[in-house]
Amino acid sequence: xPTAIPEDSVGIVEPQIARFDTPLELACGRTLDSYELIxxxxxTLNAERSNxxxxxxxxxxxxxAAGYHSMDDRKPGWxxxxxxxxxxxxxxxxxxxxxxNLGGCNGSTGPTSINPETGTTYGPDFPxxxxxxxxxxxxxxxxxxxxxxxxxxxxGSLGGxxxxxxSIHHPERMRNTAVIAAAPRLxxxxxxxxxxxxxxxxxxxxxxxxxxxxxxTLPRQGLRLARMVGHITYLSEDSMGSKFGRxxxxxxxxYGYDVEFQVESYLRYQGDMFSGSFDANTxxxxxxxxxxxxxSAEFNGKLSDAVARARSHFLVISFSTDWRFSxxxxxxxxxxxTEAGKNVxxxxxxxxxxxxxxxxxxxxxxxxxxxxxxxxxxQTAGGVS
Amino acid sequence: xPTAIPEDSVGIVEPQIARFDTPLELACGRTLDSYELIxxxxxTLNAERSNxxxxxxxxxxxxxAAGYHSMDDRKPGWxxxxxxxxxxxxxxxxxxxxxxNLGGCNGSTGPTSINPETGTTYGPDFPxxxxxxxxxxxxxxxxxxxxxxxxxxxxGSLGGxxxxxxSIHHPERMRNTAVIAAAPRLxxxxxxxxxxxxxxxxxxxxxxxxxxxxxxTLPRQGLRLARMVGHITYLSEDSMGSKFGRxxxxxxxxYGYDVEFQVESYLRYQGDMFSGSFDANTxxxxxxxxxxxxxSAEFNGKLSDAVARARSHFLVISFSTDWRFSxxxxxxxxxxxTEAGKNVxxxxxxxxxxxxxxxxxxxxxxxxxxxxxxxxxxQTAGGVS
Numbered sequence: 001x002p003t004a005i006p007e008d009s010v011g012i013v014e015p016q017i018a019r020f021d022t023p024l025e026l027a028c029g030r031t032l033d034s035y036e037l038i039x040x041x042x043x044t045l046n047a048e049r050s051n052x053x054x055x056x057x058x059x060x061x062x063x064x065a066a067g068y069h070s071m072d073d074r075k076p077g078w079x080x081x082x083x084x085x086x087x088x089x090x091x092x093x094x095x096x097x098x099x100x101n102l103g104g105c106n107g108s109t110g111p112t113s114i115n116p117e118t119g120t121t122y123g124p125d126f127p128x129x130x131x132x133x134x135x136x137x138x139x140x141x142x143x144x145x146x147x148x149x150x151x152x153x154x155x156g157s158l159g160g161x162x163x164x165x166x167s168i169h170h171p172e173r174m175r176n177t178a179v180i181a182a183a184p185r186l187x188x189x190x191x192x193x194x195x196x197x198x199x200x201x202x203x204x205x206x207x208x209x210x211x212x213x214x215x216x217t218l219p220r221q222g223l224r225l226a227r228m229v230g231h232i233t234y235l236s237e238d239s240m241g242s243k244f245g246r247x248x249x250x251x252x253x254x255y256g257y258d259v260e261f262q263v264e265s266y267l268r269y270q271g272d273m274f275s276g277s278f279d280a281n282t283x284x285x286x287x288x289x290x291x292x293x294x295x296s297a298e299f300n301g302k303l304s305d306a307v308a309r310a311r312s313h314f315l316v317i318s319f320s321t322d323w324r325f326s327x328x329x330x331x332x333x334x335x336x337x338t339e340a341g342k343n344v345x346x347x348x349x350x351x352x353x354x355x356x357x358x359x360x361x362x363x364x365x366x367x368x369x370x371x372x373x374x375x376x377x378x379q380t381a382g383g384v385s
Numbered sequence: 386x387p388t389a390i391p392e393d394s395v396g397i398v399e400p401q402i403a404r405f406d407t408p409l410e411l412a413c414g415r416t417l418d419s420y421e422l423i424x425x426x427x428x429t430l431n432a433e434r435s436n437x438x439x440x441x442x443x444x445x446x447x448x449x450a451a452g453y454h455s456m457d458d459r460k461p462g463w464x465x466x467x468x469x470x471x472x473x474x475x476x477x478x479x480x481x482x483x484x485x486n487l488g489g490c491n492g493s494t495g496p497t498s499i500n501p502e503t504g505t506t507y508g509p510d511f512p513x514x515x516x517x518x519x520x521x522x523x524x525x526x527x528x529x530x531x532x533x534x535x536x537x538x539x540x541g542s543l544g545g546x547x548x549x550x551x552s553i554h555h556p557e558r559m560r561n562t563a564v565i566a567a568a569p570r571l572x573x574x575x576x577x578x579x580x581x582x583x584x585x586x587x588x589x590x591x592x593x594x595x596x597x598x599x600x601x602t603l604p605r606q607g608l609r610l611a612r613m614v615g616h617i618t619y620l621s622e623d624s625m626g627s628k629f630g631r632x633x634x635x636x637x638x639x640y641g642y643d644v645e646f647q648v649e650s651y652l653r654y655q656g657d658m659f660s661g662s663f664d665a666n667t668x669x670x671x672x673x674x675x676x677x678x679x680x681s682a683e684f685n686g687k688l689s690d691a692v693a694r695a696r697s698h699f700l701v702i703s704f705s706t707d708w709r710f711s712x713x714x715x716x717x718x719x720x721x722x723t724e725a726g727k728n729v730x731x732x733x734x735x736x737x738x739x740x741x742x743x744x745x746x747x748x749x750x751x752x753x754x755x756x757x758x759x760x761x762x763x764q765t766a767g768g769v770s
Contacts, residue, residue: 028640188625188648203606221588240573255413263573
């Protein structure tokens with residue numbers, strides 16, 4: 001909890017809700033007749049409406065990217081290190097929008113929302129979402145906010161996939177794209193980890209085929225395991241090693257099946273926290289959106305053809321110890337953009353923090369990100385791309 | 386099932402059982418008053434009893450390392466590619482012994498055995514085992530078999546840790562050590578994966594604190610998940626990619642939570658097979674033995690001091706794409722042995738198969754392993770080391 005709001009914070013923020021009553025056709029063939037998106041904004045939209053930046057969130061992210069909801073908040077939004085006055089995404093210059101994706105569990109319509117057709121929560125009846133579905137729902141939010149052209153669309157991890165998809169799908173509605181710690185599509189190993197997480201949830205007897213709410217219960221153990229295995233893939237082997245090593249929780253080995261090493265205690269804690277706050281059906285949905293994403297699929301696997309339509313300037317950033325989406329995966333994006341003749345700036349940032357590095361303060365990352373955003377701001381001030 | 390036994394097979398083999406009635410004091414402070422070890426032998430012990438080779442198994446290994454139990458066997462023993470007439474561990478030259486470790490579930494005394502004190506299965510009351518405990522039980526098996534000095538002690542993965550521990554603990558009872566695809570101790574990430582596996586098993590409602598046998602059930606879902614997550618770590622990202630890529634199980638995306646990609650189907654199959662044949666308490670015990678192993682712990686973390694007592698010649702082998710126990714981990718062993726002035730031969734084998742590479746035919750691996758074993762045989766023939 002901040003005793004005072006830090007000077008470089010956007011301060012106390014309040015989420016807003018946008019309601020949409022035009023049916024949204026989804027990749028799965030189903031339609032959402034109406035839905036709500038919860039979002040936050042930081043900074044001020046200029047008179048030309050040209051300084052808006054859209055932030056897309058990752059698997060367990062939310063609309064709450066920066067600032068505090070109240071003075072009682074223990075922590076600021078999930079990307080507070082990078083959004084605020086004077087920060088990389090400088091709220092003195094930009095009007096920043098971050099939403100909770102459709103299918104989420106933080107306020108946008110999702111599995112925990114009431115299905116108007118049945119009067120009970122959607123649960124497993126909520127449709128499977130894809131990255132292109134999200135981009136379309138975000139395009140409608142842009143219309144709702146009367147933002148014709150985004151100065152930049154930015155995302156890390158699954159959020160980076162959304163930013164990339166925006167650049168392909170609505171090239172005329174954005175000037176810049178930042179794709180951070182992402183991949184153009186999952187590998188078999190990525191899918192395999194997601195499948196373990198899903199099986200952990202779905203095999204929990206409290207899952208009840210996703211109708212746990214109707215049974216007045218939660219598949220906590222499954223969600224806890226899913227998060228534990230996910231968490232290992234977010235950290236690097238080195239960062240886990242330097243943080244925990246083989247440190248014991250007590251002063252000696254106890255030779256039993258309770259927690260012995262600090263790293264076990266940490267993982268259990270992470271799993272417990274997450275399973276008490278996140279919806280299991282949303283977790284399944286988010287991992288599926290990751291699995292399905294592959295913009296090259298319509299182009300015989302040729303990513304450079306998929307990105308040919310893009311018109312924005314690109315920033316691609318990877319992190320040296322990220323093994324979930326390794327630098328080589330970002331370089332696939334860079335190579336495809338280069339082959340397609342796009343303007344792309346790429347950096348692989350040295351960091352010990354694995355995939356999570358995209359959330360963590362880092363001098364070189366900040367310098368490169370800021371330089372890119374300063375150019376975005378200069379374009380905005382000039383009024384042209 | 387072989388229609389005929391291959392010429393380079395050890396043929397039909399029969400396990401034997403050795404019973405021990407001298408109490409075995411364990412690292413955990415408890416004692417096993419009596420126990421049985423199941424083992425197999427291949428080849429013939431020479432008159433000098435100098436050509437015996439001990440094979441130590443990995444996490445889910447057994448005493449059945451080579452040959453067939455019957456003409457109905459679908460597969461030979463787990464290391465048949467490397468043990469047999471004319472193979473690396475040549476049964477024309479060596480008398481090969483492989484046992485199921487204490488705490489196992491394939492015939493040696495373990496959680497599924499009857500506890501003489503209660504008349505029911507041990508279950509969770511079976512003591513926690515460590516690598517040094519296993520080495521001591523194997524030392525007794527050596528006495529039982531009247532093998533004073535092993536020509537070589539060999540193991541892959543957790544088996545390599547046992548071979549390494551033998552070289553430290555009973556240097557006078559062996560001439561050569563082969564440590565393959567192993568590590569001198571687990572990293573925090575290794576322990577974290579083991580902890581996810583254990584939590585999957587222990588949080589299965591059918592686990593009943595390990596007393597599932599008394600409840601006439603099995604924690605199949607937990608064991609299935611444990612194996613799925615383990616299996617991902619045995620394969621390389623590349624081998625999963627080339628084997629499965631993003632291949633779909635049917636000809637189109639179904640947008641649901643059933644199997645969509647081939648890799649999901651494969652993982653589920655692996656989990657299902659394993660959960661029907663392996664004991665959950667044994668799985669817990671084996672992962673704990675891995676976690677606890679650290680010969681450097683008594684030497685202020687200095688592995689070179691720990692191996693100072695070793696007298697054998699060493700072969701250390703790692704595999705280029707093994708990320709469970711990467712080449713760097715084998716090189717820690719090599720560096721410690723070198724620093725301690727030991728005779729060590731090291732090779733990192735190029736292989737796409739990740740950790741599992743130690744089980745899979747590979748020309749360079751076979752050439753190096755054979756060259757080492759030929760020298761072992763020459764020493765044996767000469768009667769001196």
